[in-house]
Amino acid sequence: MKTLYKNGTIITGTGDVLDPGWLLVENDTIAGVGPMTAFSQAADAKDNTKETDISGLTVMPGxxxxxxxxxxxxxxxxxxxxxxxxxxxxxxxxxxxxxxxxxxxxxxxxxxxxxxxxxxxxxxxxxxxxxxxxxxxxxxxxxxxxxxxxxxxxxxxxxxxxxxxxxxxxxxxxxxxxxxxxxxxxxxxxxxxxxxxxxxxxxxxxxxxxxxxxxxxxxxxxxxxxxxxxxxxxxxxxxxxxxxxxxxxxxxxxxxxxxxxxxxxxxxxxxxxxxxxxxxxxxxxxxxxxxxxxxxxxxxxxxxxxxxxxxxxxxxxxxxxxxxxxxxxxxxxxxxxxxxxxxxxxxxxxxIGISHITGTLAPGMQADFLVLNHNPLENIQVLLEKQTFLEIHMGGKRINIDEGCDT
Ligand SMILES: [Zn+2]
Structure with missing residues (x-):
């Protein structure tokens, strides 16, 4: 199963910001990432790829x-x-x-x-x-x-x-x-x-x-x-x-x-x-x-x-x-x-010695990423607001944010 997020702001965690960019996730792994200008040759969307348009949204590593x-x-x-x-x-x-x-x-x-x-x-x-x-x-x-x-x-x-x-x-x-x-x-x-x-x-x-x-x-x-x-x-x-x-x-x-x-x-x-x-x-x-x-x-x-x-x-x-x-x-x-x-x-x-597993959005990394409705580069405080987080993914699994405990 592949999911393609496209047209959003992608903060890669390596120092790059792709705006607009795309992110391709395959099962539990990041399969590709890049700017939309290089999209057609790089992403190579296939039949079994679910596409999500994230225009106006930001994606960053967990x-x-x-x-x-x-x-x-x-x-x-x-x-x-x-x-x-x-x-x-x-x-x-x-x-x-x-x-x-x-x-x-x-x-x-x-x-x-x-x-x-x-x-x-x-x-x-x-x-x-x-x-x-x-x-x-x-x-x-x-x-x-x-x-x-x-x-x-x-x-x-x-x-x-x-x-x-x-x-x-x-x-x-x-x-x-x-x-x-x-x-x-x-x-x-x-x-x-x-x-x-x-x-x-x-x-x-x-x-x-x-x-x-x-x-x-x-x-x-x-x-x-x-x-x-x-x-x-x-x-x-x-x-x-x-x-x-x-x-x-x-x-x-x-x-x-x-x-x-x-x-x-x-x-x-x-x-x-x-x-x-x-x-x-x-x-x-x-x-x-x-x-x-x-x-x-x-x-x-x-x-x-x-x-x-x-x-x-x-x-x-x-x-x-x-x-x-x-x-x-x-x-x-x-x-x-x-x-x-x-x-x-x-x-x-x-x-902490896990840069080969997580922390960046790069091919081969675990799919740990956040989909946000505000860009934290413009105001980092938005990451303190629960409503900023539209999606949280860890190892390719989407977390059900609402079912959490609130004690
Ligand atoms: Zn301590």
């Missing part, structure tokens, strides 16, 4: 969120209930949040820390077509030092040998990526984002083990020293990042290590504040480090470091399904709308 926590629900203190939560409850939560994310046009997410191995099984169920949700790259448990950031849902491991074993346990359970906590963070009481947590030797042991298995490692890394330790140890992505200096940014640029700034997380906490019930220590740390994070993101972007979209969805008031909020946060860097869309599509796919 978006990618490189950093979410599907088990967290965006409540004021979201890690607290997880300490007593059973796996069955966690699984139901993750399924609901996954569906909300897909309904918002995000066809791929990277889950960087769940409860036990629940997220891995939710991922499997989606892959098997048993439940609906985005493509999930799942880290399983985040790995942290004893009492380190995220210990409430993480696996505590100290010293290179324990870190190595913790990584192996995630790989055994089927992790797609390993998450290592290089520094303290915002949502854990008693730790500081600026403080280094894992040593070089511990980070190195974890990263080597991940790379041996052919999977990437992501570092929660905020303070400068922890960022540098992670980079020196060979990390694949820096999550958050703050007060980055020239040396850190040079290391990221030269080694092509992306920054996933997750600015929406801090913005949501500060906007809702203490009166919403967010614990005081979370608000205080967010306010104290907000500018450092924004400045680091601006500095990195200007220096040519790849910026990929990540929200840290699940943190206070940073709701699943509202992932597009990060698009407007990224505008503070001076990125234009097209640059921001690339951070959410082609560049995001490269950042």
């Amino acid at each position: 978006m990618i969120d490189c950093h979410v926590h599907l088990v967290m629900d965006g409540s004021p203190d979201p890690t607290a209930p997880l300490m007593t939560m059973d796996d069955a409850t966690a699984a139901i939560r993750m399924m609901i949040h996954a569906r909300q994310t897909l309904n918002a046009g995000f066809t791929t997410v990277r889950d960087l820390g769940c409860l036990n191995h629940v997220g891995l099984r939710v991922r499997d169920a989606i892959n098997q077509g048993r439940i609906s949700g985005p493509r999930i790259l799942c880290a399983g448990q985040m790995i942290c030092m004893t009492g380190g950031h995220g210990w409430q849902i993480g696996r505590e491991a100290d010293g290179p040998d324990e870190v190595c074993k913790a990584v192996r346990a995630q790989i055994k359970a089927g992790a797609d990526v390993i998450k290592l906590m290089a520094t303290g963070g915002i949502c854990t009481r008693g730790v500081e984002p600026g403080h280094t947590q894992y040593s070089f030797e511990e980070m190195r042991a974890g990263i080597i083990e991940a790379h041996k298995a052919g999977i990437p490692a992501a570092a929660h890394a905020q303070g400068l020293e922890g960022v540098k330790v992670a980079l020196a140890a060979g990390i694949d992505t820096i999550e958050h990042g703050m007060n980055l200096d020239n040396e850190a940014i040079d290391m990221m640029y030269k080694n092509q290590i992306p920054l996933i700034p997750t600015l929406a997380a801090g913005a949501c906490i500060i906007r809702h504040g203490r009166q919403s019930g967010i614990p005081s220590f979370i608000v205080e740390k967010s306010e104290r480090h907000r500018q450092e994070r924004i400045q680091s993101c601006i500095h990195a972007w200007r220096a040519g470091v790849t910026i990929a979209l990540g929200t840290d969805a699940g943190t206070p008031f940073n709701l699943h399904g509202n992932n597009a909020a990060e698009l407007s946060e990224l505008a503070v860097t001076g990125m234009n709308s097209h640059d921001i869309l690339l951070s959410a599509t082609g560049k995001a796919a490269r950042a």
Whole structure:
């Protein structure tokens, strides 16, 4: 079965905009794409091709969120209930949040820390077509030092040998990526984002083990020293990042290590504040480090470091399904709308190692795409509006947007 979309604005995710252009989808795969001027020879429409005229509409790749926590629900203190939560409850939560994310046009997410191995099984169920949700790259448990950031849902491991074993346990359970906590963070009481947590030797042991298995490692890394330790140890992505200096940014640029700034997380906490019930220590740390994070993101972007979209969805008031909020946060860097869309599509796919599968509209890629009634290049905010999404396709399957959960 082939479907041809023609006469619309096609944002390819590679940096091109075809206006007007065409897109040919065959089963679960993109079979062709091009400008209408080159249509007759290239598309070669055959008898079994369904044609859809999308004049006035825009097609773009399904978006990618490189950093979410599907088990967290965006409540004021979201890690607290997880300490007593059973796996069955966690699984139901993750399924609901996954569906909300897909309904918002995000066809791929990277889950960087769940409860036990629940997220891995939710991922499997989606892959098997048993439940609906985005493509999930799942880290399983985040790995942290004893009492380190995220210990409430993480696996505590100290010293290179324990870190190595913790990584192996995630790989055994089927992790797609390993998450290592290089520094303290915002949502854990008693730790500081600026403080280094894992040593070089511990980070190195974890990263080597991940790379041996052919999977990437992501570092929660905020303070400068922890960022540098992670980079020196060979990390694949820096999550958050703050007060980055020239040396850190040079290391990221030269080694092509992306920054996933997750600015929406801090913005949501500060906007809702203490009166919403967010614990005081979370608000205080967010306010104290907000500018450092924004400045680091601006500095990195200007220096040519790849910026990929990540929200840290699940943190206070940073709701699943509202992932597009990060698009407007990224505008503070001076990125234009097209640059921001690339951070959410082609560049995001490269950042997390799946650019051969999704993130762009190019022949051979999975048919993950959105049909929109507004052009986000003109106003990126339209991607926050549910009514913008006329169609959402993932792996060639059209998602029934209306049947989603709205809890
Ligand atoms: Zn996170």
